[in-house]
Amino acid sequence: MNKYLAFAAGLGALTIALGAFGAHALKESLTIEALKSFETGVRYQMYHIIVLLFVNIYTEFTQRSKKRLNFLFLSGIVFFSGSIYAIAFGVPAKFIWFITPLGGLFFILGWVYMAISFVRKT
Numbered sequence: 001m002n003k004y005l006a007f008a009a010g011l012g013a014l015t016i017a018l019g020a021f022g023a024h025a026l027k028e029s030l031t032i033e034a035l036k037s038f039e040t041g042v043r044y045q046m047y048h049i050i051v052l053l054f055v056n057i058y059t060e061f062t063q064r065s066k067k068r069l070n071f072l073f074l075s076g077i078v079f080f081s082g083s084i085y086a087i088a089f090g091v092p093a094k095f096i097w098f099i100t101p102l103g104g105l106f107f108i109l110g111w112v113y114m115a116i117s118f119v120r121k122t
Contacts, residue, residue: 004070008052011077015046026088034088041084048073048107065117072110079103
């Protein structure tokens with residue numbers, strides 16, 4: 001699973017870059033509300049990258065569970081944070097409004113699947 005760890009670390013670096021970009025370059029061009037949304041996307045992305053690092057170093061998860069958790073959390077990042085970034089950069093929300101909640105659903109499913117995996121180990 002080293003490829004997943006490397007990917008999560010790369011996403012972590014990207015997240016820091018996005019956060020800095022939002023804090024410095026976007027504060028002049030976005031409304032306060034849009035900037036707060038952008039920051040929410042960055043924050044949720046970082047939370048779930050930390051979770052991905054945990055998932056991939058935790059030895060009690062099976063490889064199958066790790067693959068599923070990686071899929072769920074990465075999908076959540078792409079759909080949730082990605083849609084927020086797209087809206088912040090000018091994509092009309094009316095065209096992609098349904099993508100953000102879909103990303104949130106992937107996050108929830110990932111957390112539920114992780115809880116089930118822990119219960120099965122006890």
